[in-house]
Amino acid sequence: MADEATAQIRGPYRKGVERREQIIRSASDVFGELGYIGGSLRTIGDRVGASPATLIQYFGSKEGLLAAVLEDWTKQQSRSSLADDPPGLAYFRALITVTEFHVEHRGLLELFITMAAEATNPGHPARQFIQRRYDTVLAKCIGKLREAVDRGEVAPITDEQIAAEVRILIAVLDGVELQWLLGADIDLPAVVSRHLEQSIANWKTGRTLS
Amino acid sequence: MADEATAQIRGPYRKGVERREQIIRSASDVFGELGYIGGSLRTIGDRVGASPATLIQYFGSKEGLLAAVLEDWTKQQSRSSLADDPPGLAYFRALITVTEFHVEHRGLLELFITMAAEATNPGHPARQFIQRRYDTVLAKCIGKLREAVDRGEVAPITDEQIAAEVRILIAVLDGVELQWLLGADIDLPAVVSRHLEQSIANWKTGRTLS
Structure with a gap:
């Protein structure tokens, strides 16, 4: 458009x-x-x-x-994927496409990680943007995992467990992307995919501790 | 001294x-x-x-x-903990004390995260330091998890699985610490502890995908 x-x-x-x-x-x-x-x-x-x-x-x-x-970052990032907004568990499997997009668009990832690290300083002008971004992504993932529970795709894990699982999942994505940016010899999408499948397996059997 | x-x-x-x-x-x-x-x-x-x-x-x-x-960061960080170098699985449980140390010494954490994000730029003067730091921490954790396997504390997971598990664990630590620095309303040590216990439970039953 x-x-x-x-x-x-x-x-x-x-x-x-x-x-x-x-x-x-x-x-x-x-x-x-x-x-x-x-x-x-x-x-x-x-x-x-x-x-x-x-x-x-x-x-x-x-x-x-x-x-x-x-603003431009948000526009570019939205091209990455998940535009179809897959329901429930399918959403988490689709997260792999975001990682693939980042491998192709390293600059977008580097900008986000650098701004996020700088914005740990409360006076940073990007702080509110970064905080809102995390809030949005967390809320989205929480909604999708709850949907997965409601659809019976995973075990009946509690809201508290859902929030904790999603927070860790986002931490993993940030953390391995940081390792990759720092030159770690890894297949980034493969590492993320492995973790996503492991998390999904845990959710299916309700193996989440609270 | x-x-x-x-x-x-x-x-x-x-x-x-x-x-x-x-x-x-x-x-x-x-x-x-x-x-x-x-x-x-x-x-x-x-x-x-x-x-x-x-x-x-x-x-x-x-x-x-x-x-x-x-150099000073390394000295301060080494005061944090793990000085006793607990064997095998005990090492991972002791990682919680590092997180507690970071809550008390937010500046050390902020310095590390900021330098790591900046060092995603290949020309950054801290890049080698940060890369070596990751290599050291990865190698240490891989050794400890292998030790846990050898001691029979966890299931006989493969070297490849060990490397993958450790990489994710470090990503989680970085990622949730970043969220905490950005003002997330979380009990950082509790979030880390929950994840460590969940990982240990997975390792014990060999529930790691490769």
Whole structure:
């Protein structure tokens, strides 16, 4: 939709839209590599031949640029998968496609992990975005696992157990992706898939401790 | 040992040692909060009333200061626990004390997570340190789980399964600690303890998929 809309725009305005997108791409790379605090407007601008003043003109401030980068991240990430929103247990098996997407789009993953680590500082401008992202993903997974219980796909595990299982699952995804980004010699989708199947096996037999 | 040695040193030299330690503490905080790239010598110096030139005088360069910070981190972290090096399965139960230590020393955890996320950039000066740290922790845990197999504390799981289980365990520790740093309303040691017990239960019955 967005691409079609862009294609219909002509002239100087369209050029501005393209320029804006170039800057967002550059900022995504730089924030992922150097962090938000360490990634300067100068560095971001240099990669696309724009001055810091031009960046401010487009985004108002460095925080404004960060907001655009995070919005873009959300858009890119949503292309990854799970668009079909599979029900219950199928949702967790489909999570493997997110990992595969990250292997193909390493920059998106690096940006998220770097922003999340920086946002452990309460004053960080991405903190609220990151917190909301975790809340959204947790709530989604909790809903899906509860659905799996209701559909009889897994044992009747309690809400408390569901919340704990989902939190650990998200920790595993973050943790192994971090190991992979750090150069661990692993087949990332295979590691994640193995863990997902193990978790599902535990859920099916109700082998979750509370 | 180091403290006793410091106490025996007198005069200007001792004052220099104390100053050096002050700067390392400040740098640990600043790198944890703002990252290595974002944490400037100016900011680090300002917190202890020292100029960037003084910092360079003590550590040679910003990278030299980072090396001192990481060395100090290793020393602090080793105070956390596991000093008794419990055998086999007892080692994994003792990991809970590391988490408890991190709750008490949030700054050490924040520094590690921030450096690890930044070091996903191959050119980062902490990359080798972080990679070695992961290698060391992985090797240690693999040895302990193999020991647990040899002692008959768990089912005869294969070396491949052991490696996979340990990788996931470390991912869980990193991942839930990241969630906790981001403000998740969780009892961190309780979440980790629950997961450790669940893993141990799986190992005992050999419920690990390969």
